[in-house]
Amino acid sequence: MDLVRAGLCLISGGAYGVDAAVHRAALRTASMQPDRTAAHSAGGEGAPAAPTIAVLAGGLDRLYPAGNERLLQEVASTGLLISEMAPGSAPTRHRFLQRNRLIAALSMVTVITEARWRSGAQSTAHHAFSLARPVGVVPGSVFSASSAGCHRLLRETPAELITDAADILTLAAGAPTVVGVPGVHQPTLPVTVTTRPQDGLTEAQRLLYDALPARGLSSPGKLSGVAGLPLPKVLAELSRLQRSGHARSANGQWGQA
Known part of the structure; x- marks a missing residue:
């Protein structure tokens, strides 16, 4: 490859x-x-x-x-x-959703090759967006349910169209450096250490904050699926995140502040 x-x-x-x-x-x-x-x-x-x-x-x-x-x-x-x-x-199902945020955080570029309309791959993509990492999407047949989520990402997010490995390498060349894992090669780029908005939040609040779209808004039900948290917990933590200045709300929809 x-x-x-x-x-x-x-x-x-x-x-x-x-x-x-x-x-x-x-x-x-x-x-x-x-x-x-x-x-x-x-x-x-x-x-x-x-x-x-x-x-x-x-x-x-x-x-x-x-x-x-x-x-x-x-x-x-x-x-x-x-x-x-x-x-x-x-x-468990909850841990699979949690795991997706690690995949996004470890990656300079996230590439989605297949994704249903609602899928774990989409949650990985949204975690990458919340970290300001580039996301690439491989399109598929408009008749394939396994590509419906890919087309949704291309239509509703800043995801880039991927047609070959060269497109991925282009995204990687412009991606920010991430914290390295021993033994894993990454391009040498300047590293900037900054304070993250998630600092000081509880684990549930971090999961929910990561699930909130940086641009646009999302419903509590969808946030529950992306964050892997029960809906009552989501509703309670959204209120706390709003009070702390991390979340914004409009007409029952939520996004990052």
Whole structure:
């Protein structure tokens, strides 16, 4: 894959479908580069960048889905497995939604290749927007439900149209530097440390703030799905975020202040 050959690390969630295809392509491409393999065998400073990272929704000892266990073991040996959950933690729907914000935060560029009208991929894209990271979208057939979310992002957000690897590399060249992960190559760009609006918020408030659109407004019901929080909790925390100056409201719709 051209992105791995360019020295970039591909980050995904280890799930079936597109996630698995991304990890497999990265691992296969890395194995075909003799200089990477030789350097990795020797260790030390010449060791190659991790070609791919899988961010898990459960503990690192809970490789999920089970059908991808062997693939995730390969990712662990050649790339990296990452989780914010303690060992033994089961992957739940709420944790999958939480995991998406980590994928967005670790990535210079988020690329959506398939997404239904309501999907976890869209939540990842919105987390990226909240971090001011570029988002690219691969369009699909107008008759495909798996592309409905892609077209929605292209129509309703500042997402860029992606047609090939060159488009992604162009987005990456203009992306801000993110906090690095050991062993993961990233372009050398100036790093600016700033105070984030989320600082000082509770975990639930941070999840909800990340789900709020920076431009436009969203309903509490949609925010509940994106943030992975029950609707009563969303309504209570929205009021608190409004009082603290983090959220704005108009006609029952909400956005970042």
